[in-house]
Amino acid sequence: MSEALIDRVEGREPLRSIIARPMVGGAVHTIIGPEPGQRGPWSFLTDTPHPTRDMVGPPATYLGIAAWAA
Amino acid sequence: MVTVVGVASRGQIPLQDIRVDFQVEPVAGADAHGFGVRKTVTLYGALSATEQRRLQRAAEYCPVGQLFTKGALTVEDQVACDAEPAMPEVMASATAMPQLSLPTLPTCAPGAVHGRYLVETKEYDDRGVLHQEGEVKVYMTCANLTRTGRWTLLAGHSSEGWMPPPVPLAYAALAASTVTTLQACIAPEVWTPAGLHVEIAPYSAGNRDQAQTSAAAGTLNARRVVRTVVLHSATSPVPAQTIEAALQQDPLSTSFRQGGAVLDEQIVMA
Numbered sequence: 060m061s062e063a064l065i066d067r068v069e070g071r072e073p074l075r076s077i078i079a080r081p082m083v084g085g086a087v088h089t090i091i092g093p094e095p096g097q098r099g100p101w102s103f104l105t106d107t108p109h110p111t112r113d114m115v116g117p118p119a120t121y122l123g124i125a126a127w128a129a
Numbered sequence: 130m131v132t133v134v135g136v137a138s139r140g141q142i143p144l145q146d147i148r149v150d151f152q153v154e155p156v157a158g159a160d161a162h163g164f165g166v167r168k169t170v171t172l173y174g175a176l177s178a179t180e181q182r183r184l185q186r187a188a189e190y191c192p193v194g195q196l197f198t199k200g201a202l203t204v205e206d207q208v209a210c211d212a213e214p215a216m217p218e219v220m221a222s223a224t225a226m227p228q229l230s231l232p233t234l235p236t237c238a239p240g241a242v243h244g245r246y247l248v249e250t251k252e253y254d255d256r257g258v259l260h261q262e263g264e265v266k267v268y269m270t271c272a273n274l275t276r277t278g279r280w281t282l283l284a285g286h287s288s289e290g291w292m293p294p295p296v297p298l299a300y301a302a303l304a305a306s307t308v309t310t311l312q313a314c315i316a317p318e319v320w321t322p323a324g325l326h327v328e329i330a331p332y333s334a335g336n337r338d339q340a341q342t343s344a345a346a347g348t349l350n351a352r353r354v355v356r357t358v359v360l361h362s363a364t365s366p367v368p369a370q371t372i373e374a375a376l377q378q379d380p381l382s383t384s385f386r387q388g389g390a391v392l393d394e395q396i397v398m399a
Binding site: 107 | 130131149151153163164166191193194196197237238240242243244265267269271272273274275276278280282284285289290291292293294295296297298299300301302303304305306307308309311312324325326327328329330331380381384
């Protein structure tokens with residue numbers, strides 16, 4: 060039902076509360092900043108399956124399903 | 130899970146415990162998100178048929194479940210650049226880009242996600258009314274070619290706030306999935322780990338009581354976020370078309386936009 064709108068913007072949205080940064084090796088570090096009235100921040104590592112390396116965190120899809128479970 | 134607990138408490142339904150289990154499977158096909166889930170919700174307690182139906186509906190319409198099953202999220206995408214002088218070059222590069230052929234994303238690895246409600250973490254106010262639904266311990270296991278990965282996390286609602294609520298956790302997964310997809314789609318010679326990050330800024334979609342009311346009634350509670358891909362480097366511009374095409378391929382973005390992630394679901398009474 061949603062639509063993705065792609066626009067280049069000069070500035071940055073001021074309302075960010077979640078930031079995800081790539082790490083060397085393909086993992087991703089994601090931080091959930093607290094919204095008003097919440098505690099936090101909370102930090103998570105996600106990763107992707109790899110033929111020779113153990114994963115340092117679950118795939119991002121699994122993190123989403125974990126949120127669904129909760 | 131915490132939504133069902135909240136709905137049960139508000140409706141004075143004698144739910145004693147709840148478990149949720151997901152089997153995660155790769156799903157191929159042009160219309161697929163790359164994955165699907167088989168979901169089992171187990172309800173504990175002496176529940177009437179009416180009470181079972183109410184909780185089943187609440188489980189189907191929990192806020193995060195609506196993202197996966199109903200496509201209840203609208204994503205407004207933006208691309209920003211920290212390096213102002215690079216912007217005209219980036220735009221020129223994007224304009225000159227031919228039709229893109231992005232790499233096929235890796236198939237989702239099979240695995241499972243198990244949610245276990247920590248009943249003792251419920252919190253009541255002075256009048257005995259449920260104040261915080263409590264914590265859920267989530268176990269995740271995912272196949273890998275070296276060895277199977279296993280992880281545990283907490284999510285839910287508590288006064289102490291040791292764990293994130295489910296909806297922000299789902300948004301975090303969306304941000305992480307976006308970065309993973311961009312990593313896979315952007316050419317290695319352009320890509321550097323410090324080259325970009327992704328921000329999610331949610332619009333308010335009401336409070337927890339409203340979400341539980343919506344879940345109990347079985348009504349859609351649409352949500353909206355702004356997702357910003359922030360480019361850091363002025364020397365390795367990434368064409369806007371590449372980013373746009375990658376965002377369209379991202380499995381969680383597609384799932385939250387289209388719904389339909391459930392392959393099979395069942396409610397078990399115990």
